[in-house]
Amino acid sequence: MTALVRHLPPTHLVRWAARAVVTLFALAAAVQPVRQSPLVTGCALAVTVAAALLIAEGRRGLLAFFVVSGAGVVVLGNGTPSKVGWFGLCVLVGWCALVGTTRATVALWAATVGTLAVEWAVTVGDAGWGAWIAGTTFSAFGCLLARRERDLVKRLRIAQEGLADRVRAEERDRIARELHDVIAHSLTISLLHVSSARLALDEDPVEADRAMREAERLGRQCLTEVRQVVGLLRHDEAGTMAPLPGAAQLSTLVDQFRRAGADVALTTDGDVSVLPNTLGLALYRILQESLTNAARHAPAARTAALLAVTSTGAVLVVDTAGVGGSVVGAGSGLLSMRERAQMLGGTCVAGPVDGGWQVRAELPLRPGTHP
Template sequence: MDEQRTPFWGGPPWARGGGPPPPLRRWDARRSTGRVPWPSTIALAVFAMVGSTFAAHGQPDREPLDAFAYVLLLAGPAILLLRNRRPVASVFGVCAIALVYIGAGYPYGPVFLTVAVGAFAAVISGHRRAAWWAVGGLGAGHLLIAHWLYEYLPPGHDDAAPWGEELVVLAWVVAVLAASELVRVRREVWAREGAERAAAEKRRADEERLRIARELHDVLAHSISVINVQAGVGLALLDTNPEQARTALTTIKAASKEALGEVRQVLDTLRTPGDAPRAPAPGLDRLPELVEQAAGAGLSVEIGTEGERAALSPGTDLAAFRIVQEALTNVVRHSGSRTARVRIVYAPGRLGLRIDDDGPAARSDAGGSGNGLVGMRERAAALGGTIDAGPRPDGGFRVLADLPVQPKETM
């Protein structure tokens, strides 16, 4: 289940609840590569030179290619060397060169390919308006040259271009810009999907760290509480009653061994992903061990069951065990009562837990982080259940838990 929780150990401010996540940065060719695109630009220059030479043979009515024409054909690709770092200047530059080339009466041909490349680079880098203005200016200039200025520009004795030719030019412009827009949109979608995948991976990692932290807290809080109580007993009786002090030390040894085993099991989840746990997670079937540990800390626990026992999912079984464990730990730490009652209620599709002690609240400092009730509520909420904890009207403290028999992600 993917619960969206804020990691408590730090991270960027937006991950700690300090504001919305940063906006997605649009794809930019200047950030995608800082290198000058030499290979593609050289290939484009060669193609423009050779292609224009062949095109000139099919357009005898246009001006023949001369040194100035070849300078223009090379100038376009040269400007395109800057298309990743200066896409706006690049697209306006190649459009201006193409307009001079056409105004000089040279043959139509690959000169427009440099315009297409420049417009493409500008659009996908996010400078859509600049690309449209540059290509639109080239189209307007061609229209002006082909229908009004042709009498004053080479080649001599030229006639106005047919209007059908302008439709071809317009279709070419629209096709180039539409293809550029399509690529830009696709790149933005890919960037957004990549950011979402990265955020999901981070969220899953945060949730896994939170789960491990919660497990470690529950394991250590209970065991250390038992050890703390028994250490106090042992110190108090070391001189007057060595046998009872020995019993306390034996309980400390057993509790510490149990804690080490459970900590090792929790930390096993940090091994190679996909490895199965070396031992099954604890569940309600281990309540007798919990009662025995509580007895070692001087707490008598009564367990009662209502309803027909149902099979629990591993997640619910573990959560129920940890909730009872944490509730008993809190009794040992914070209550003067030496008796606790645990009631387990099986209902259709639900599991109820009630843990009571008669109080009063202890005034001594038993340690603890204060995260016990928070951890219980998080466990219940993760499964779609609830926790209600607070003082009883007649004194003491009560914890009520309502959990689904099957977690909501598998229901």
């Protein structure tokens, strides 16, 4: 029996417990000395119990069953405030507050209080009815408050589930952006090295070997970064968290493109070491995507990057000269750059400027951070 009760849903427990309590109080009122005939008492007891058993969540006419069951209690305890059967009214009103609507609860409470007030008025010299009015009122509004808290908990759980789904989706998007930037950059540079090696294979085997080794190194580096992004490789050989690239690695990034044969220049104005890690990573990825697009869609064009660090944030401008709109590509990289900037409260725009192509990213320092 204990195991059965443990597995019953809470609503079933409330319903069956309330039925049992109403039945017990009705029986207690029936066996006490009564003024009615045994036939009236028996009928009232049967009506009370039958109506209580028919009360269920979602049943149409729920308020009518509560009223009929309450009327049976009134008949059983009529004119005698000392009867414990009046507790049945408190249970019915509280039960209605838990499983019915607020309007139905208020209507049942008003009818119950009115009935008790009439009993008080016709019973001269007996003030016990006031206690039943107070008990019924406490049961009604106490259970309404309990139901409100229960519904609030349900809504909070639904909101938490929705928030968890949103966080998971945002994490998937973040990983997708990181993978796109890492793989696109590494493949572009590797292809440049492979092309250089192919051209130099007959005339300069040493240069061809160097280019192939560099392509191999970039492939391994790409694999390491991919594992880091998806969480498969969390620590380096020393057992510490492997750091993500930041503003301090911008010159290394530009050198990779230069070694692959791209015409790239980087100018820095300000101290990049004071930038927060999140802002430095965004700058690195935006410059990485800009240089990758330039190398992929305009490999012969010159690209100049300027990073200015101020007291309010950082501005990165990447100009690819003389290529017009040919650097635009498929658009997923540009979307990724815009999303990175927007996540930090900044902006990133890209488009043709003076016959070339320009990417301009402005990333502000968040409140509480100072360069």
